[in-house]
Amino acid sequence: MDEERLSDNVRLYKGGSIRQGLRSFAAVYVLLALSFLLLTLLSSVSLARIAALSSKLSTLQSEPKHNFSSRDSLLFPCGAQSRQWEYFEGRCYYFSLSRMSWHKAKAECEEMHSHLIIIDSYAKQNFVMFRTRNERFWIGLTDENQEGEWQWVDGTDTRSSFTLWGRTKPHLAAHINPWGHTKPHFLTQLLEGGRTQQQGLQ
Known part of the structure; x- marks a missing residue:
């Protein structure tokens, strides 16, 4: 058991x-x-x-x-890639490094949808003088239509607009050397609605 x-x-x-x-x-x-x-x-x-x-x-x-x-x-509202562009009072200004005649400079500006600078204020005059220093640049002032009758490239007469020249004859900001050796640079101002460098200007 x-x-x-x-x-x-x-x-x-x-x-x-x-x-x-x-x-x-x-x-x-x-x-x-x-x-x-x-x-x-x-x-x-x-x-x-x-x-x-x-x-x-x-x-x-x-x-x-x-x-x-x-x-x-x-x-850099005028584009960070180029030192030639300067911004002043809501506009872009191009200081060319190329030397050329006034007519060629005017044509170059028009190709960039702009025109040679029109100096219409003391502030702009001071800006241009400070920026250009001893360099010579074309501005948008001419008497090519009638000798002695100065007007800006937009057709404005110097007698009816801002001027720093008083009663004396204005002269271009730069001129061609009598021997033709040097030509000044040009300075352009973009028109309203003009393209900036960021949009394709070179």
């Missing part, structure tokens, strides 16, 4: 041990599967965050260029 009990106990123990062992393995497999799923989920979330951060970084890297270009247009 004792042997039977012992044999039943051994059977119970062996069966319980096997069941308990299977339960332990099942629990380990379930834990491994859950760990794998959790790891996969964390990896997916991490990759999504990395992609979002990468996208944001590339956006931030491109923004300064855009911001600088909009700031450039505020700081």
Whole structure:
């Protein structure tokens, strides 16, 4: 009888041990599967965050260029690429480095949708004098229609407009040397609605 009990106990123990062992393995497999799923989920979330951060970084890297270009247009309304353009009182002025005749300078200005500068205020006169210093530049003043009758390239008569010359004859801001060796530069002023360098002027 004792042997039977012992044999039943051994059977119970062996069966319980096997069941308990299977339960332990099942629990380990379930834990491994859950760990794998959790790891996969964390990896997916991490990759999504990395992609979002990468996208944001590339956006931030491109923004300064855009911001600088909009700031450039505020700081350099006539274009940041050329030192020849100057901004004064809401207009752009081009100080040419090329030397040419007055007629050629006038034609160059017209090609740039502009005209030789018309000096119609003390402020503009001072701006031109300060900027040109000892250099010679053509201005938009001529007496080519009638000798001694000076007028600006827009047709304005010097007698009815601002002038710094009083009753004496005005002279061009620069003139061709009698020997023809040097020709002055030209100075142009963009017309209302004229294109700026940023829009294609060179």
